[in-house]
Amino acid sequence: MAKLVLSFSMSLDGFIAGPDVSAQLPMGRHGERLHDWMFKAPSDLDRRMAREMSENVGAVLLGRRTFDLGLSHWGGTPYKTPTFVLTHEPLDPLSTKTGTFIFVQAGIESALQQARAAGGGKDIVVMGANLAQQYLKAGLADEIVIQLVPVLLGSGTRLFDHIGDRRIELATTTALPSPSVTHLRFEVVKPGA
Amino acid sequence: MAKLVLSFSMSLDGFIAGPDVSAQLPMGRHGERLHDWMFKAPSDLDRRMAREMSENVGAVLLGRRTFDLGLSHWGGTPYKTPTFVLTHEPLDPLSTKTGTFIFVQAGIESALQQARAAGGGKDIVVMGANLAQQYLKAGLADEIVIQLVPVLLGSGTRLFDHIGDRRIELATTTALPSPSVTHLRFEVVKPGA
Numbered sequence: 001m002a003k004l005v006l007s008f009s010m011s012l013d014g015f016i017a018g019p020d021v022s023a024q025l026p027m028g029r030h031g032e033r034l035h036d037w038m039f040k041a042p043s044d045l046d047r048r049m050a051r052e053m054s055e056n057v058g059a060v061l062l063g064r065r066t067f068d069l070g071l072s073h074w075g076g077t078p079y080k081t082p083t084f085v086l087t088h089e090p091l092d093p094l095s096t097k098t099g100t101f102i103f104v105q106a107g108i109e110s111a112l113q114q115a116r117a118a119g120g121g122k123d124i125v126v127m128g129a130n131l132a133q134q135y136l137k138a139g140l141a142d143e144i145v146i147q148l149v150p151v152l153l154g155s156g157t158r159l160f161d162h163i164g165d166r167r168i169e170l171a172t173t174t175a176l177p178s179p180s181v182t183h184l185r186f187e188v189v190k191p192g193a
Numbered sequence: 194m195a196k197l198v199l200s201f202s203m204s205l206d207g208f209i210a211g212p213d214v215s216a217q218l219p220m221g222r223h224g225e226r227l228h229d230w231m232f233k234a235p236s237d238l239d240r241r242m243a244r245e246m247s248e249n250v251g252a253v254l255l256g257r258r259t260f261d262l263g264l265s266h267w268g269g270t271p272y273k274t275p276t277f278v279l280t281h282e283p284l285d286p287l288s289t290k291t292g293t294f295i296f297v298q299a300g301i302e303s304a305l306q307q308a309r310a311a312g313g314g315k316d317i318v319v320m321g322a323n324l325a326q327q328y329l330k331a332g333l334a335d336e337i338v339i340q341l342v343p344v345l346l347g348s349g350t351r352l353f354d355h356i357g358d359r360r361i362e363l364a365t366t367t368a369l370p371s372p373s374v375t376h377l378r379f380e381v382v383k384p385g386a
Binding site: 012013014019029030033136144146148150151152153154155158159160163164165166167168169170171172174175176177179181182184186 | 212223226329337339341345346353358359364372
């Protein structure tokens with residue numbers, strides 16, 4: 001079954017966006033710092049990791065807030081795949097230059113099923129901290145990919161927040177440093193596995 | 194000048210102790226999980242990193258709460274060096290099997306000066322999240338050493354909390370994975386440096 005992957009650029013203090021996220025500032029104050037590794041002088045390793053990540057994605061799961069902020073600012077996701085947007089509002093599918101957006105009201109499990117059906121066996125990637133937390137808490141995440149950025153933001157949106165206090169064991173499968181970021185990959189160890 | 198180093202075993206979600214820290218449970222619930230890399234089947238790399246860290250320490254800075262919990266439970270710190278304990282209470286120096294404890298009321302800068310004077314040019318290590326946060330916020334930390342443990346604890350004591358929202362840039366100097374932990378080392382980039 002296609003893996004559900006949470007992939008985020010995160011500061012050492014655990015933030016994936018700065019404070020005061022808005023349509024004008026979708027990454028919050030100082031939040032764009034977290035993507036410098038990709039846009040300012042990426043190393044060969046950085047390029048390779050971004051490319052491998054991108055090539056392995058079959059579909060994207062997105063929270064509604066991330067969709068609203070992202071579509072107005074970036075015009076879509078970094079992935080040219082079908083994107084399933086979790087929302088409470090019934091909306092028709094939307095086709096843009098960067099791909100198709102399908103709106104799902106039936107909850108995270110149904111959205112994941114639909115993404116897997118559309119993804120051709122490739123990874124399903126979650127964008128947005130809130131949605132990532134829901135999948136983690138529900139025990140549905142298979143892998144966590146972190147681009148660990150050597151900066152302390154001090155405040156903003158934490159990736160790992162509100163996930164309950166059940167201990168979740170991981171196994172480190174990748175830890176590769178480049179000058180501007182450390183590429184980490186973890187498998188989620190499923191209870192009883 | 195001797196470097197001030199913050200060194201912690203931290204979960205991927207940023208905790209250096211579990212919830213409900215007490216004299217009976219000084220690492221909190223599930224907190225001992227963070228030290229498994231040292232005590233359960235450490236790799237050669239893990240042993241080397243722990244030894245190098247230990248050999249380079251000239252003095253230790255400790256918060257009063259960490260001192261109280263640590264002395265009763267472990268009988269001291271892992272380092273056989275003079276230890277300076279920040280406290281509001283005037284107390285006489287204490288000699289134990291694991292070293293000398295000097296109690297400092299004059300604040301974090303004075304404690305750091307005294308530790309540097311006692312440390313013979315070697316690194317000064319901070320133990321205890323609260324004290325580490327104070328040194329970070331004051332711009333006095335030179336290096337951050339993280340043993341990143343592949344686990345999500347969900348709750349507990351966060352290392353990077355209450356440090357203000359001034360952005361602090363770091364430079365990654367070490368990122369070495371072993372099966373049970375990833376060894377990370379960062380230099381704190383000083384403003385104007």
